[in-house]
Amino acid sequence: MSLLQLYFAEWRALLADKAIVVTLFGGVVFYSVLYPLPYLNQVPTEQTVVVVDHDNSSLSRKLIRHADASPKIQIVSHATNIDEAKHLIQQGHAHGLLVIPSGFRRNLMLGKGATLSYGGDASYFLIYSAVAEGLVEAGMDASKQVQLVGLLARGENPAMAQKSLSPVNLNAVPVFNPSLGYTPYVVPGLFLLILHQTLLIGTGILGAGQWRNKGYWLEVKPLKLLSVRLAMFTSLYLLFASFYIGYCFYAYQVSMLGSFIETVLLILPFLLATGAVGVALSCLFVRRDIPTQIYLLSSMPILFVAGFVWPTALIPEPLVVISQIIPAIPAMNAMLKLNQMGAGWSAILSHWIQLWGIFALACLLAWWGIKHRQSEAESINQ
Amino acid sequence: MSIIAYVKQEWAALWQSPWQVALVSYIPIVSILCLWWLFSAGLPKQLPVAVVDQDNSQISRMLTRQMTANSVISVESYADLTQAQDAMRQASVYAVVVIPHQFKQQLITGRSPTIDIRYNSQYLLVGKLLSSQIQMSLGAGLLKTAAQKLLLSGVNHASVAVNLSPVSSQTTALFNRNNNYVGFLVPPVLIALWQLLAMMIFTNALNRELITQQNQVLLPHDLWVRVLAKCMVFLPIMLLHSSFILVLLYQYLSLPHAGEVGVLVVSQAVMLLALWLLVTLIFLIMKEPARCVSFCTALFAPAFAFMGITFPINEMPTIAQYWRLVMPSSHYIDTHVNVISYGADPLEVIGQLVSYWMFLPLIPVVVVLWLKANKTPLSAENTNFSSRAIQQITEEDK
CATH class of the missing domain: 3.40.1710 (abc type-2 transporter like fold)
Incomplete structure (x- = not known):
């Protein structure tokens, strides 16, 4: 199988699975409307x-x-x-x-x-x-x-x-979110989390449905399967990310201070790392209804541990340390600094490197996991 | 087969699935404790604030000390404004206070100097809190200077305080005296989590009943008894977990509560039944495990945002207010606040259960869907099917 054929085979496998299509396409569009819905009026008045x-x-x-x-x-x-x-x-x-x-x-x-x-x-x-x-x-x-x-x-x-x-004027001005609005506060972090969770669910369901069945995924080399799967999900999610960051941020009046190039440079390792973590974890699942449940349960803790709802300084240290292996955490922090607070690239460099580090580690685990699943399937078939 | 037999069968099936066992046992407890631990600090304190003192006078240092004395603020001195700005952009400080050059001189010579405060409103909660706390600390500091000035200009000591602020104010945070975040945020967060768990457990239990025969999805002909048996098995288990939440918050942490906490369990039971009715409806429409889970997830994941605790309900757009009513958790949280904050008595709690009426019209829909669905023939031995289903599950789990 050539790389291109494999790439299209992956797409077919993805689109043929209704559960994935519902979660990915449905979920991404549905959440982009539903989550910010309560906050559209921004500030409590009257x-x-x-x-x-x-x-x-x-x-x-x-x-x-x-x-x-x-x-x-x-x-x-x-x-x-x-x-x-x-x-x-x-x-x-x-x-x-x-x-x-x-x-x-x-x-x-x-x-x-x-x-x-x-x-x-x-x-x-x-x-x-x-x-x-x-x-x-x-x-x-x-x-x-x-x-x-x-x-x-x-x-x-x-x-x-x-x-x-009034001998002294106290001139207190909010910065980065001048209207004190609720959507600019919640949306930037939350939308990255939605991308993160749906990507994990997508890779999880796809993997869980495949390992026990026969197909091209058992025949190609683990590294090849991993890279093509990452390419497929990343190309799909670049589309979703463009919709979220390009259109939704604009529609919800979320500030975008980073340049296009910088944003893309940040989104790329985020999607790759998340995809790799997703593929690695998908090797643990064999039932297709489990990944959604596990990732759903993890959503709220990830959102709160990210540090923009509740300050990181007040979160117990062990939780903060453990959370660093989740790609969404450095990505959300970097995104807020880059786009909402206008910090330069040097400010988010450590997060960026961390994302690449997670990517490398997850790739290794994913490669090992796929290899394990393939040899397991082989031993059953013989 | 009597209902007791169905309950026994359901109980046995629960133990056959490791994931279900995890969902009813350690997963809720671990996640409840983790989420509470995350917010356990309760009151924000020692949040870093950059102070750029360009005046370096006695008054400016006094003002800095005033801020240091505030438990919410942790002062970090910066010599240079651009450095403070960078720190702000990197979120290493949450606010910047600039005391301008010749601040003291301007103050003494009767001009009004300006102290600039910039707070990070991207972190809305922290920003708002710091803004009010910084202004309070600086205000208290400046009051001392103003008092000296008044004494110097010959006002007698007794009337200085009144001259400074004729109207004093006393602000009370009703129902949550010290603005504790554990009391404010943790109950709705845990209820949202608990709702998700209840949804998953019931979805999984329902999915087990699907029988695939010759590429056709069939439902057992006695599904409604089985659903009843599931309710009887999972209702006590889920209420045990919610009681754990209540005991943790209102007994162990002894958060203030005005009303009788125990009565909330009744409301939780009704909430569960409403939730499971919705889940059954979705299950009858979807009839495929992964899709059913995905759809329920999409529906109930944002429940927390719609509870109206973090953002007031009357400020939500009308469509959000309607969507809110679809979530059983929103009905429950209203009762919860009524009991915990306002001390509603058991009779009022029962009265509030009426708000669940909108779930009743779902019952005929469920019945119609059930009548239209493909069912296994009556003659088939149901024990046969269930044992086959169990076999299938255990095989999958291996």
Whole structure:
């Protein structure tokens, strides 16, 4: 069998297997829509807050109006006491709470100071942070206005008064994901993981279905089979990767700071290493329904150990060390640095070399595994 | 054959398949413990932040010390801004704070200098946390300087604090006081994992019933009894695992819980039945082991994203809110939050089970699919078939 014939035979074997076609083509397209679907609105806005106003003064009403004007908050109801507010939160009608104490305005005007209480439902962190940020902003605003009135009353000139209110400007700006959006946060890493997992499943099912049956895969040399199989999967996945990184990133407004050449240079060892790991592991399977299950179970741990959902510094060291043999881990980290944070090639060189290292090791194991499977099949046939 | 016999047969078949045994025994326990271990730090702390102090004055050093005192921040000093930028791009620091040249001079002479904070929002969770913590630490530091200034300008000591911030605020994280990530993220993650395991176990058990005769896929004529027997075998096993999750989180780690945890098991049982109804439907449509597993995987793998814990439900697009309802785990997690956070009583939990009504219309669909499917003739001895199936499995496993 020539290399080209073998290449096309591999394609035929792949396309003839409905389970692989469903997982690869179906899965890749389906997930590209389904996974980012919940996050399309990017940032939580207009979180529901219930107000307990014990003061009922002009200032407290102004404060409530200002809070309601914040894009993060929507005042949904007024409760007469905290118990009632608590009930509303438990019923799910509101996620936040603002309590204005009685005598709020009077105390402020007398220069005594007052305390506002904010509460947010911390069962949902994004809701909590939106509620807290919105209410703190509104509270600070009210505070500034009272201070300004006080200063002006004491005869300070308005320009000086403004300055002494904020002696230092804190200019906090988010970088790399300026909108603080959820899709640019999740999509870059997640999509690489989807490519990784489907590629592993594809190679796994293909291998599991073949080892016990007769076919060209038992006749060609292990090295030849391995290289042609890698070529086939890599050419298919270059297509998928182009769709994900070329089109989907663009559609989901994920930033792409790396150049085309750099991205391709990174994707290539990622696909090769993943393919090789897939072929190596496929030698362990003989039932076609097992690979999908094993790789599915591994998806969530791989996603969380990658370090962009939960910082690597807080993950136990042994887990981080073990995870380094998974091609998706260096690939996701390198991809984030290259494309989302605009780091140069030198920053991801270590990840790149690591990917090639995994590739070399996995090739060795895959070669040995195929050889083992072939000799096993031969001994059964004799 | 009585139902007891079917249950016994199912139990025996379970032990015939090493993969199924692994799925019901050590795989759940190992993965539950691993996922918990991953998040076990609970509270983010000592996250590296680059401080570029171009002023090197007494005030700028005081501000740096203020940040060092914050448990979330671990200050790394950089002399050069470009180096700090590079470190940021390589994700070795998560934020950069720049205290500008002549900061103190500007402050004393009554101009408003600007402290620049850049935080990495690609790591959304870390970035947001650091942004608020850095501002809090710097704010506290600057308050001291402002207080001195006020005292110097003749404000009496008693009114300094009020002058500085007339409105003080008290922010409370309801239901999860210290913003613990174990309490927030680990329960939904583990429930998602548990749902996947339950899905796989049931799919595998169903796939075992497929009989191939002369290139034709047949179903045993008593499939519905067998499905019932499977539920009776796997329901207690899966509930054992979910109870392990509950005991680990709310007894061993003693995470705060407002309501009675035990009542959640009822909700979990209903969730499992809804899930298995869906799986049976897919099985009757697919009738091929690998395809059935692939399809179920595609359906249930993203369940975590749709739970609405990490991203609020009311912010999801309408179509995502509908898709969410297809996942039994989303129905369960609502009950879970209600019990754990809001202390819902058992009666409310039972009331919430009504939300599973949308799975009921699946039952007639399943029945129709079952009636239309090719079945083995009634005369055939079912024990014969099942023993053949077991034989087939054991051969495959070898």
